Amino acid sequence: IQETMTLLSTRTDDEILNTRQMTEPTMIVAMKFLTKLESSMSQTTPRSVPFVTQQIIELSLSKGMSPMSPIGFVYFGSLISKRGDISSGYRYVKLALSLLDKVGRECAGEVICIATQVKIFVEPIQAALEYHDDGYAASMVAGDVSNALLNTILKDACMYVAGVKLQTMLEEYNKSERLAKENNHFIHLVLIKQVQRDVLRLIGSDEEVTIPEEEKLVASNNSVLKTFCFRKAYISFMVRSYDDAKEYVLKFFDCRENAWANLMVTHINHALHTGLISFWVARKSRDAQCWIARGNESKLTLKRWAESSPWTFENKW
Template sequence: MSPVSPIGFAYYGSYLAKQGNINEGYHYVKLALSLLDKVGSRENAGVVIFVCTQVKIYVEPLQAALEYHHEGYAAAMASGDSSQAVINTLLNCIGSFFAGANLQRMEDLFADTVKLCEERHQLNYKFQAQQVQRSLSKLIGTGKEPKHSSEGRDVLASNSSVLRSYHYHTAYISFIFRSYDDTIENIEKYFALQENTWGILFLAQAVHAFHTGLISFWVARK
């Protein structure tokens, strides 16, 4: 085994899980995590924990599994990997939002996450966080719109994954408040953008499938 073996097992396990073999994928991500302290290096612990946690979520209780992202953040910061620190933080927040955490508390956590993204110059992740921030403000009733820099608008225009997330959240909120025309417009744009960025498993993929299924059923009955 080499210091990068945990990365290989983590990604392989996640790939298997995304193909539908959750139990086999779970086996490999547990192996990846068990190797972190045995191969003599935690330099890549942030990415290993991020990938593995997103698979563990499908097997273990959601709130408990999300706690591993805190460890991923700490490991990434210790190794100087700000990108993995940010993504662990962001995925923990997104997972907590869909797990039903207190919305006011989530508003504060997302504000901190956006600030972290700004400090670490992670524009893609910042924009992703702002989409959930926008959904939060709509659900709470404040209706605050995120302030996007010119760089943020460029990200939205050029990154299909970010744009897909934007249309998902807009369709989701429109559906919650039964705005039929806005829901239709954004869900069609969401489906028009193929998911081609990530080859690994995320909680968001299940959440998107669930909500887009509900929306499709609602639209079909109209």
């Protein structure tokens, strides 16, 4: 990441936007391969993502901008945002969006999806999350159902942070579930139903949500495992099941760095509720100092994000 920042520090945004177009067919194919690799690695092997991002940006600057180049810049902005530099990250996700006007909108759905998750940390969340509708539309135009679904899922996830009513959230998740089923996207379907299950429980519904594919995917997919552990810890905390909350938050801590290299709004929920659980466990545990340290880590993370997005935290509807 630091090497990429050094490389970009020698160029202004205008210089990057006006970089010549990539013309070598082999390079264009290589860029398509790298961007597909980056998208999948972000969910399963996040530690490798910075290296792929670096390659995409280096090739874009040396060989010319391809239709896939915006993906490298949007992931770079998201990566450095997750590391704490949201101001610089915001700059690069906006640059990625501007690049779409230069190189075409073939990858617009994915770029808008990742960019929106960063923009929500800076702009009013209730307004910014609507960008995911643009991402959904752009994905469907390009025939990219996977990123259309991802835009839908991430918009739904933002509703927890934006304070949307549970019944409204349930209706949106039901729509997302139908879309995932129609297109046989089982990983997205499991992620949707994991949250849907919790929303029903919080509403007080007796409806059972069965997820036949969940056990297999929890064992094989890091993003599903991470969501599974957090959702179990979260709902256990909400219904005050101490032993389950402690068990699953520990499992979450063990796997939280193994999925999603980029910054996402769900990380707000993760920081808030794992922090609350940590302080709760600290009051009953013999290992209180360790749990207090975990809670304080969450507090510092939330404070940093609050400082980057004063509008969201200082103004209410």
